[in-house]
Amino acid sequence: MGVILGTAAVKGQLSADAIKRIAGIEAEPPPPDPNANLGPLAQTRKAQQEKWAAWQRELADREARRDQREQLLDQTLAEITKMREEVMEAMEALDEEQVAALTDIAKSMEKMDPKNAAVDLEAMEPEKAARLVPLIKTSSRGKILDEMNADARNQINEVLQAKKY
Numbered sequence: 001m002g003v004i005l006g007t008a009a010v011k012g013q014l015s016a017d018a019i020k021r022i023a024g025i026e027a028e029p030p031p032p033d034p035n036a037n038l039g040p041l042a043q044t045r046k047a048q049q050e051k052w053a054a055w056q057r058e059l060a061d062r063e064a065r066r067d068q069r070e071q072l073l074d075q076t077l078a079e080i081t082k083m084r085e086e087v088m089e090a091m092e093a094l095d096e097e098q099v100a101a102l103t104d105i106a107k108s109m110e111k112m113d114p115k116n117a118a119v120d121l122e123a124m125e126p127e128k129a130a131r132l133v134p135l136i137k138t139s140s141r142g143k144i145l146d147e148m149n150a151d152a153r154n155q156i157n158e159v160l161q162a163k164k165y
Contacts, residue, residue: 098131099135102128102131102132102135103135105132105135106132106135106136106137109121109132109136109140109144110136110137110140114140114143114144114146114147115147117140117144117147118144118145118146118147118148121133121144121148121152121156122148122149122152126152126155126156126158126159127159127163129152129156129159130156130159130160130163133145133156133160134160
């Protein structure tokens with residue numbers, strides 16, 4: 001029988017499965033499907049576990065993106081803080097320069113005739129004049145303010161009261 005089966009198989013008349021059936025050899029069973037033997041509850045549980053794993057992966061991805069954004073925000077905040085400090089230093093330097101310039105102007109006005117100094121103060125913006133007036137010596141300040149027109153003097157006084165220079 002083996003010779004007949006072998007000859008038939010060589011001629012292509014029998015398949016490997018047919019030869020095994022005739023010879024009484026059982027074919028290898030296919031690999032078992034892991035979900036085939038599961039009941040409906042177990043299948044539902046497995047599906048939920050797969051969803052849970054997918055959610056955990058998504059959560060990990062989102063946390064990684066959040067961490068990257070936090071790092072970027074921290075870097076940006078550090079840059080802004082540094083810029084703010086630089087701006088504050090520049091403003092302080094500018095304020096010192098302005099105070100020095102205003103002090104020079106105040107000293108000049110102290111030496112001027114009060115009428116001429118009053119005309120100069122009236123021509124200035126009230127904000128600048130209000131910064132300048134406290135720098136003028138008290139003895140000269142009163143004389144200059146007396147020579148100013150009431151409107152200009154009131155505007156300067158309002159700025160002085162609001163800003164408290």
